[in-house]
Amino acid sequence: MSNMNKSAWKKTILSVMALIMLSACGGQKGAEEPVTPEVQAPVEAPVEKPDEKPEAFTAPLTGMPLEEASNRRPLAVMINNAPAARPQSGLSKADIVYEVLAEGGITRLIGIFQSQTDIEKIGPVRSIRPYLINIGESYGGVLVHAGGSPEAYSIIQRQGKQDMDEIGNAGAYFWRDKDRKAPHNLYTSDENLRKGADKLKYSAEVTIPQYPFIKNEKDAEGQAANTPAGEPAAKVDLTFLLKNYVVGYTYDSESKLYQRSMNGKPHIDRNDESVLTAANVIVLGAAHKTLDDIGRLAIDVNSGGEAMLFQEGQVIRGQWVRAEGDVIRFVKDGKEVPLVPGTTYFNIVPNTPSFEAHVTITNP
Numbered sequence: 001m002s003n004m005n006k007s008a009w010k011k012t013i014l015s016v017m018a019l020i021m022l023s024a025c026g027g028q029k030g031a032e033e034p035v036t037p038e039v040q041a042p043v044e045a046p047v048e049k050p051d052e053k054p055e056a057f058t059a060p061l062t063g064m065p066l067e068e069a070s071n072r073r074p075l076a077v078m079i080n081n082a083p084a085a086r087p088q089s090g091l092s093k094a095d096i097v098y099e100v101l102a103e104g105g106i107t108r109l110i111g112i113f114q115s116q117t118d119i120e121k122i123g124p125v126r127s128i129r130p131y132l133i134n135i136g137e138s139y140g141g142v143l144v145h146a147g148g149s150p151e152a153y154s155i156i157q158r159q160g161k162q163d164m165d166e167i168g169n170a171g172a173y174f175w176r177d178k179d180r181k182a183p184h185n186l187y188t189s190d191e192n193l194r195k196g197a198d199k200l201k202y203s204a205e206v207t208i209p210q211y212p213f214i215k216n217e218k219d220a221e222g223q224a225a226n227t228p229a230g231e232p233a234a235k236v237d238l239t240f241l242l243k244n245y246v247v248g249y250t251y252d253s254e255s256k257l258y259q260r261s262m263n264g265k266p267h268i269d270r271n272d273e274s275v276l277t278a279a280n281v282i283v284l285g286a287a288h289k290t291l292d293d294i295g296r297l298a299i300d301v302n303s304g305g306e307a308m309l310f311q312e313g314q315v316i317r318g319q320w321v322r323a324e325g326d327v328i329r330f331v332k333d334g335k336e337v338p339l340v341p342g343t344t345y346f347n348i349v350p351n352t353p354s355f356e357a358h359v360t361i362t363n364p
Helices: 003-027 130-138 150-159 190-199
Strands: 075-079 096-101 107-113 142-145 163-165 235-239 246-252 257-262 280-286 288-290 297-299 305-311 314-321 329-332 344-350 359-362
Touching: 075 130, 075 190, 096 130, 096 297, 107 130, 130 142, 130 150, 130 297, 142 190, 163 190, 235 280, 235 344
Parallel strands: 075 142, 096 344, 142 163, 280 344
Antiparallel strands: 075 107, 096 107, 235 246, 235 359, 246 257, 280 305, 288 297, 305 314, 314 329
């Protein structure tokens, strides 16, 4: 065989062997597949969101800020206002305070406690009347009292009112203060009352009526944008019945609150010696009727009538109204007037001889 033929033969042999080897490799199990490069989706730049403000919560009866929403059931406490019972304890922590006549020309106070807690001493606690039941229940409150008139007891028993009575179903949740003489020395606390209400299986939460409150916006003259203009009222004095019992509210421009006084002396909270203050003072006239020789009264707290609202050093003249199942509200020209956030005092005076006869407004 010539050298040329030998060279051609070798090339043929090598080509056949290469084909055999390629075929063998292609038939092996587990042979690696060709790797396809992984294509990743493009990364989007984070979208900047505006700062999200935490939801603002306010107390339904004061409009003051709260850390969380609260439907905690109010406590409607009947508080003694006889001279021997003053100064009282706990009133500076009340959301709303009512003052209304009882017997003998002495007024009674109803403290509505809802938004504040840890009130170590409340009182002195006193007895209840039908119109006091009406007011306390309008806020969904547990009625807190020590005794009551026969008619009040009849209503509580007949209608199954949810109450805490020191001489009835809840004596364990009250105590007597040795520094004062009975019956002006009966006290309780919000912790005691809530424990007692739970023991009696009363609802811990209820639907609480809401009041509108003034917004921060002011017009060009400095008037709150959503409230009517009033007249200057630096001081108001109220005579409920007796000439020697005068309740005063004096406006303090620094705190923007009315400071309460009784017969010219500051009315203080015995717990901390602070002067009682109000962001709003509502004075309203109601029909009063004497029922018996003891001087028990029937007071109409439903029909509405003349009223004045004192706030931010001014008085707004209007009316009070009360829809069925609702609280007392202040309106002017048919519209409810917003309140300044804070505590509100309602003062119910007789309509006789006239509503305005019980109110004296002075300015420096």
